[in-house]
Amino acid sequence: MRALAEFIMRGRTQATLVVAGAAALPMMFWLSAAAGSLVLLRRGMNDAVGILAWALLPALGWWYFGEPRTLLVLLGSLGLALVLRSSVSWTRVLMVSVALGLLFSVVLGAVFREPIMAMAGELQKLLPQVMGGVHPQLSEDERARLDAMIAPVLTGLIAALLQLLCVLSLTLGRYWQAALYNPGGFGREIRALRLPPALSFGLLAAMLLGPNLGLELAMLTPICSVPLAFAGLALIHGLVKQGGLAGFWLVGLYVSLLLFMQLIYPLLVVLAIVDSLIDFRGRQARKNGPGPANGEG
Known part of the structure; x- marks a missing residue:
């Protein structure tokens, strides 16, 4: 992984190749977010914006085809990287990640409401099997409340997973930065x-x-x-x-x-x-x- 970080920081062409290439590949959006976070942490927004803009093109393409993770995790990780670069505080990063998770939940609920409701409907059918003998003992009001909570909780779970991926991508980017320019610094930050x-x-x-x-x-x-x-x-x-x-x-x-x-x-x-x-x-x-x-x- 250190060799990859060295390749990313070798020049703008190499950084653009990794950040944009990983964003274009299926299931590799986390690598694009981590590489983008490394570039942003090291070079700052003014110098990194030209590189990161290329990653937005495949991310927007994935969004168009109904895959929101690439764009959301990339933008979320870069936002958290800005917070970490300006504050050098993981506590602040984690608090901002909560706001990021809430933003993700609003976006998912507005743009991808139909798929989420379809998933919630399937989960609702499975509840009697999952809960066993407890489900028949619930009153009608309790069952209605439980059914109504499935969609919000499911939205929150998906948003929390994206939020966690943003934090982990930033963590990888920060680890790369420390490995290249401040050995041991990342471990001290996390352990504190x-x-x-x-x-x-x-x-x-x-x-x-x-x-x-x-x-x-x-x-x-x-x-x-x-x-x-x-x-x-x-x-x-x-x-x-x-x-x-x-x-x-x-x-x-x-x-x-x-x-x-x-x-x-x-x-x-x-x-x-x-x-x-x-x-x-x-x-x-x-x-x-x-x-x-x-x-x-």
Whole structure:
């Protein structure tokens, strides 16, 4: 991957080839977004706009044929890259990603409403099988409310997935930038990420209260979970580094996340919320002390 980053930063022609070429290929939009983020982070908007404009052409083509992911993830990643470049704050990036997820949900609901409603209708037919004996015990009002929530939640899930892809694409671009120009800097940034208590509990409140304030606000639950899950991953990375543990533990974490998403993802959210109050990494650092050099050298 480092070799690819070096190729991208070799010149405008090489960067345009990767950014636009990846956007034109099926299922490679994430690579285009990551490469575009690298160019924007390193060169700034004024110098990168000519390169990024070429990626918009295939992205608009995919949109025309009913594939919104390329354009949304590309623009979303570049927007987050601008935030990171100006603020150097992953906390701010994650908060902006929530607004980005909400924007995605509005766009999806307006432009792709019919496909989403068709998917919601198919899921509605499967609910009795999925819920088993619980579904017949629900009252008519409860069933109607549950059915009405399917479309907003589905829209929120799709928007949250696009939001997560934007954050991950930016993460890859930032990793490339650090590997080329600031070795070790990316790891320090990510391991230091910790959401303030006010933000963590604000996101938690939106996740829990959104569905009760209105059916359309049910989409807040998946969208607001993304920053918390990302902060939970940062916490695990920080604890593994502080504990001097082997990278095997991180490999196990991501394998478990893929295999047991329903269990590990909520656990990461809970860990991020608790860490915002307790600061596990700060406590561990104070417990370990300054080391044998007593803070010098």
